[in-house]
Amino acid sequence: MAAIYNRVALIGLGLIASSMAHAMRAEGLAAEIVGYARSAETRATVRELGFCDRVTDTAAEAVAGADLVVLAVPVGAMGALAEEIAPHLAPGAMVTDVGSVKQAVIAAVVPHIPAGVHFIAGHPLAGTEHSGPRSGFATLFRNRWWLLTPAEDADPVALARLRALCEGMGANVDVMDAPHHDLVLAVTSHTPHLIAYTMVGVADDLRRVTDSEVIRYSAAGFRDFTRIAASDPTMWRDVFLTNKEATLDILGRFTEELFALQRAIRLGDGDHLHKYFTRTRAIRRGIIEAGQDTSAPDFGRSGTTAAPGA
Amino acid sequence: MAAIYNRVALIGLGLIASSMAHAMRAEGLAAEIVGYARSAETRATVRELGFCDRVTDTAAEAVAGADLVVLAVPVGAMGALAEEIAPHLAPGAMVTDVGSVKQAVIAAVVPHIPAGVHFIAGHPLAGTEHSGPRSGFATLFRNRWWLLTPAEDADPVALARLRALCEGMGANVDVMDAPHHDLVLAVTSHTPHLIAYTMVGVADDLRRVTDSEVIRYSAAGFRDFTRIAASDPTMWRDVFLTNKEATLDILGRFTEELFALQRAIRLGDGDHLHKYFTRTRAIRRGIIEAGQDTSAPDFGRSGTTAAPGA
Ligand SMILES: NC(=O)c1ccc[n+]([C@@H]2O[C@H](COP(=O)([O-])OP(=O)(O)OC[C@H]3O[C@@H](n4cnc5c(N)ncnc54)[C@H](OP(=O)(O)O)[C@@H]3O)[C@@H](O)[C@H]2O)c1
Ligand SMILES: NC(=O)c1ccc[n+]([C@@H]2O[C@H](COP(=O)([O-])OP(=O)(O)OC[C@H]3O[C@@H](n4cnc5c(N)ncnc54)[C@H](OP(=O)(O)O)[C@@H]3O)[C@@H](O)[C@H]2O)c1
Incomplete structure (x- = not known):
């Protein structure tokens, strides 16, 4: 060129x-x-x-x-x-x-x-x-x-x-435009990163679950979080300090929804959980159709054949 | 054999x-x-x-x-x-x-x-x-x-x-033993899954960010969440209903820590954020050393070369 x-x-x-x-x-x-x-x-x-x-x-x-x-x-x-x-x-x-x-x-x-x-x-x-x-x-x-x-x-x-x-x-x-960018990224990237950092921090804090166990048995959802949470601390500090409003806005919605699911667990409301989980599946399908990821059972990862389990 | x-x-x-x-x-x-x-x-x-x-x-x-x-x-x-x-x-x-x-x-x-x-x-x-x-x-x-x-x-x-x-x-x-299993899995798998489901649900709800944008620009942390949140609704409903105590326990700690980080963002406390993010990096290194994942810059994914961004 x-x-x-x-x-x-x-x-x-x-x-x-x-x-x-x-x-x-x-x-x-x-x-x-x-x-x-x-x-x-x-x-x-x-x-x-x-x-x-x-x-x-x-x-x-x-x-x-x-x-x-x-x-x-x-x-x-x-x-x-x-x-x-x-x-x-x-x-x-x-x-x-x-x-x-x-x-x-x-x-x-x-x-x-x-x-x-x-x-x-x-x-x-x-x-x-x-x-x-x-x-x-x-x-x-x-x-x-x-x-x-x-x-x-x-x-x-x-x-x-x-x-x-x-x-x-x-x-x-x-x-x-820039404000729209910052809102979209708060949803698709900034808030997910903060949540991943938090979850990894909780695991690290938990003395009843030894460090080595968290690491050993991490092949299950958590592993994806640790990858996200390994990103550069300075870069991410700056992201949160400078995209404060949008991040706090999305975080507020997140905790609201999390509390609703938490309540459903506490009350044993299986229907609520099942409906919620069914709805979130569709978004994933959309991403695969948009060509942003692969639907291969190993998630397209070579080397490792399995990933999130339960 | x-x-x-x-x-x-x-x-x-x-x-x-x-x-x-x-x-x-x-x-x-x-x-x-x-x-x-x-x-x-x-x-x-x-x-x-x-x-x-x-x-x-x-x-x-x-x-x-x-x-x-x-x-x-x-x-x-x-x-x-x-x-x-x-x-x-x-x-x-x-x-x-x-x-x-x-x-x-x-x-x-x-x-x-x-x-x-x-x-x-x-x-x-x-x-x-x-x-x-x-x-x-x-x-x-x-x-x-x-x-x-x-x-x-x-x-x-x-x-x-x-x-x-x-x-x-x-x-x-x-x-x-079984109680220990359930606690370890609440940390490494069950709570991360609930959080991922929640975040994807929030994105889906947000009318200001159109669905197509969330999907289009999902190559950034959020994509990992959608993969997790695409898992079978019945299986996961049952997991949360039956590992209720441990999940609620870990969720409680999660929201506590999330609130502390949220507060740091609101107050502009960059030191708190930087320290937290630095700590979570170590766990990731441990996972790579334990051979549970790869450190390749494309995360070992063939087909796609990039992943979480900001
Ligand atoms: N998927 C994972 O990541 C994973 C990882 C580790 C452990 N597990 C555990 O493994 C078990 C099976 O999971 P899976 O992923 O293999 O599930 P799956 O692919 O959804 O298959 C579930 C099987 O169970 C049958 N089934 C569903 N509901 C039933 C009911 N009420 N009574 C009798 N049979 C029923 C289904 O029958 P039909 O096909 O006839 O509907 C199907 O054959 C679950 O306990 C899960 O917690 C799953
Ligand atoms: N990493 C991602 O996933 C990603 C994705 C999209 C956009 N971004 C954005 O791209 C930018 C760079 O990120 P990166 O991932 O390339 O970062 P990086 O690999 O950590 O490199 C950062 C560079 O900035 C320099 N630097 C750091 N602090 C500085 C300061 N206070 N004054 C002057 N220079 C400074 C560093 O210099 P030294 O080497 O001399 O310390 C280094 O050369 C950031 O704004 C980030 O938000 C990052």
Whole structure:
């Protein structure tokens, strides 16, 4: 494919940025990839791994002359980073981010964007529980969604170019407004993560069930929770602090419904439980039909043949 | 391998029983496999699939002359089934079950077991979200735990034979008492399932987030929940009704911890969140080290390369 951007600056060189570098290289989407990370250690690692053409020692150097700048740091760090790079951005450049929350990032970044520079916030719905520059791989975004939340007055040509980059890395792009993004993600990702963290924490606390037993017999629902709950603590702290309202809203509904089910268990109301569980099955079928997962009995996992049991 | 039992009767012919039949056949563990299921439809399907040597039209016929009888129906149906087959059990036969709850099954079944017949309750920690006779496969139990909860006065020779069968199907066997089993499973499986059902129910309820969006953007934590929440409603209703105490106990702790995290979000207490999320990471590492899952960045899933994102 022809390069879509001439020089891409990746600021933050963790899972997402390194996966972008691998994907852009594999598809020839950027003529040059420049990287910067906060710590000398990460910069040294990336120089050794070689997925950037150059690694600079300051964010300012990295963004100089770049026609695309990608902010790929935790959500809470975006504002300070935008302030730092702002004076060094090239006229006409596009700035985007990959943060998991959109309203807070837009509020923190936009005030620093100089006139003549474009900013369009984005969020790839792809990740693993691993982090850091060694965890990236070229196919991370393939067949995953990349949500873009441009302002109403965003430049259509600049948007089309950014969309082409995301699609070039294998993603499907959808455009929506930021508040809606944050609500949808609170439902599909943020609240589920908080719940998984909580359940794993409860298991860890429980002295009557020894640690080794929880681990030994985890092949049953709980295992999926531990995978979710292994994600980066800083990233997730920032997600909850910055998508506070939507998360608290969904959590409120969650506890309401949980109490109703809890009450049904206490009262022995089997009909209530059976109806509820029957309803939730349909959503799963929808996901399989939408091609977001496989219905193979081993859940498409190679290596292990079985999964949730009871 | 030499046959461990001469005639095995499988009562209930769903996921677990059909997987047992496939596994016993593959390893030559039973000289003859006889099956019975409640509905004529399931019996016809099994006759067509051919994984039993014979399918009988009554449970009584199936257990006649069997030296192993496996109760593989929902937990709530075990007692009535035991009562029905009791007069037809061969002297010296072993009766076991595969139910996900143990104290309630033991309480329902034991009173019907005639003198001279052994009963040892069991539970394979293996399953998928699929059910019915077509969903079974020979490797379901491979490298999975099979927990046995014998009474204190259980016959050691009969126990050793049952253990050999489970191991012959590829499982690792552990012996524990029934109350402990029910508590461990409440933590590692039953409560996580209830939580997953609840979260999927909340998403389904939410009219501001359209169904199609929840499904479209589900590649992020939530997807794992929907898989769990697709499990058989009858089986899970029975699990919660019969492992009531332990589930309510763990649920109580869960909501306590969830409220603490919710409060931290509301107050913007990032330290609390970060500490909590750091702690839960360790349990995940333990699971990977215990060989219960893979640390591959695609979670060992073939076909899809990415999973939880934010
Ligand atoms: N992981 C996912 O599942 C996922 C999915 C979609 C979107 N996202 C979003 O993508 C962004 C990056 O996530 P990631 O998974 O790539 O993270 P990661 O692997 O942990 O990498 C984070 C990078 O940000 C840098 N960084 C951390 N704190 C910083 C700070 N206070 N100031 C400046 N730089 C800082 C780190 O620098 P050092 O290496 O020098 O410490 C590292 O290079 C986050 O906003 C996250 O919400 C993540
Ligand atoms: N699935 C799992 O993940 C898993 C894991 C470990 C243990 N278990 C336990 O294994 C047992 C069987 O589960 P499964 O997954 O094999 O279930 P399944 O695929 O749904 O099959 C259940 C079987 O039980 C029969 N049955 C249902 N209700 C009955 C009733 N009231 N009276 C008599 N027979 C009845 C069904 O007969 P028809 O086909 O004629 O309706 C069917 O043959 C349950 O106790 C469950 O707790 C399940």
